[in-house]
Amino acid sequence: MEFQLKTLLLLAIFLVLLSVSEAAQCSNPIDYVLIAPENYDRNFSSLTKEGGRPLGFNASTWYYEQDIQNPCVKLSNTQNVEIQILIETNPPARICVRDQADTSTCGQGTVTKCPHASIANNMYFEFYCNAQCEEGDVNFWYRLAMSAPNEENWCFNQRSEFPSDLAPINPIVVDVKTTPKPNRADGLLTRTSPILHLISALACIFVLEKMSFCN
Ligand SMILES: *[C@@H]1O[C@H](CO)[C@@H](O)[C@H](O)[C@H]1NC(C)=O
Numbered sequence: 445m446e447f448q449l450k451t452l453l454l455l456a457i458f459l460v461l462l463s464v465s466e467a468a469q470c471s472n473p474i475d476y477v478l479i480a481p482e483n484y485d486r487n488f489s490s491l492t493k494e495g496g497r498p499l500g501f502n503a504s505t506w507y508y509e510q511d512i513q514n515p516c517v518k519l520s521n522t523q524n525v526e527i528q529i530l531i532e533t534n535p536p537a538r539i540c541v542r543d544q545a546d547t548s549t550c551g552q553g554t555v556t557k558c559p560h561a562s563i564a565n566n567m568y569f570e571f572y573c574n575a576q577c578e579e580g581d582v583n584f585w586y587r588l589a590m591s592a593p594n595e596e597n598w599c600f601n602q603r604s605e606f607p608s609d610l611a612p613i614n615p616i617v618v619d620v621k622t623t624p625k626p627n628r629a630d631g632l633l634t635r636t637s638p639i640l641h642l643i644s645a646l647a648c649i650f651v652l653e654k655m656s657f658c659n
């Protein structure tokens with residue numbers, strides 16, 4: 445009897461440990477495709493283009509309380525490199541990222557982690573939210589970058605730039621586009637109609653005086 449209890453207890457501990465270690469792993473990771481910094485798309489239009497990668501970032505979504513796997517990517521050939529992780533949420537929200545060793549970083553609006561120590565030949569990064577996050581889906585941009593092997597102080601020279609840093613070339617053009625034209629026409633009509641009323645009233649008075657049938 446006592447032996448069975450011990451076995452059950454050990455089994456329970458084993459199951460708890462298993463679920464904890466599984467929480468930090470990602471199944472079905474997507475291979476992360478690196479872009480060389482000189483090839484980053486700096487065009488504002490890349491923000492809204494399907495599959496666009498503004499400044500080398502990828503778009504993703506973390507889903508709140510849905511049975512959808514956390515976004516998860518694999519970064520290959522990471523032996524002896526320094527890794528940079530940048531995240532920007534849109535609209536600003538809290539988000540976290542962790543690797544296979546459960547080394548995590550969280551941030552509100554943006555996350556900047558450099559260096560993120562590489563501990564294996566392939567690094568896995570899972571984007572997730574914890575209890576401190578707001579209750580809702582989180583849309584975010586993220587970018588992974590890494591140094592050459594054994595390169596020293598690489599992070600020191602890296603800029604933290606985010607998709608929102610891409611400015612439209614001509615902001616005035618964007619303003620005109622966001623102003624719906626029907627509203628402007630409405631405004632014109634309401635401004636015109638008092639004048640029209642005045643004219644018709646004056647015309648009526650004139651006619652009344654001349655022909656006396658206006659009422
Ligand atoms: C940015 O992208 C738009 C649409 O793809 C294109 O028309 C425009 O020429 C690009 N601007 C620059 C500076 O490359």
Ligand SMILES: *[C@@H]1O[C@H](CO)[C@@H](O)[C@H](O)[C@H]1NC(C)=O
Nearest residue numbers: 474475476477495496502517
């Ligand atoms: C990043 O975006 C590119 C272009 O849309 C896509 O081919 C690639 O699969 C994306 N990478 C990840 C890890 O989602």
